[in-house]
Amino acid sequence: METKTAVTLLAALAQDTRLAIYRLLVQQGPEGLAVGQIGERLAVANATLSFHLKELSHAGLILARQEGRFIYYSANYEQMNGLLGFLTENCCRGEACTPASSISPCDGACQ
Amino acid sequence: METKTAVTLLAALAQDTRLAIYRLLVQQGPEGLAVGQIGERLAVANATLSFHLKELSHAGLILARQEGRFIYYSANYEQMNGLLGFLTENCCRGEACTPASSISPCDGACQ
């Protein structure tokens, strides 16, 4: 991953409303939620929500899927995992490090 | 981790210069680097560097340690791992997910 991409992803997540949207979608799984549902749950105005969804979507952190009149957004687990890898890349000059045990990111392939 | 904290951490990393500083320190391991060395390596002006180090430091992403006239900064691996955990929390409503294999963040305890 390029630095520029990573900055875009981080900036997309570094905002209250967008982080809330993203986490809601992560928890929702691959099905995602329609724009209206997101707005209701998080109490965000239409225009504001649309603005933030575009940011997240441009960054590739969420994916859009049209179903009739509704647009469903869902988390893009791949993109997040790429970011996590980038942030911890080449840790400690390649010397052996104890892996941090508590973390096991998901790839969104729910069973 | 609170949402507010996560936003602060993400915002701290969501900037070219700061991301470069942070990654440089992650790669440097627990010893870290003095401010002057960081500035040299990344070609950043004094005032600018100081500004960004403060941001990262306030967020708790890096740690400062005085040694004589020098101040060494090093990555705070714990804080990063907390953030990674927060971002993937409660993935897919607790349904079983395939863990993403490629990621194994480090805790900074180099051997």
Place this chain on the structure above:
DNA sequence: TCGTTATTTCTATAAATATAGAAATATGGA
């Protein structure tokens, strides 16, 4: 087609952030 609902774009305003020159502060050595 027309009306209804879902979502986005337009627009303006308010607020936060990055940058670096110059001055100030701290530390250690002579």
Place this chain on the structure above:
DNA sequence: TCCATATTTCTATATTTATAGAAATAACGA
């Protein structure tokens, strides 16, 4: 103490970003 070096704070300027009302667009059902 005085000097040299390391780092931070002060200051001003330029840029980016968040917000939401209102209007526009899109999709469906009657």
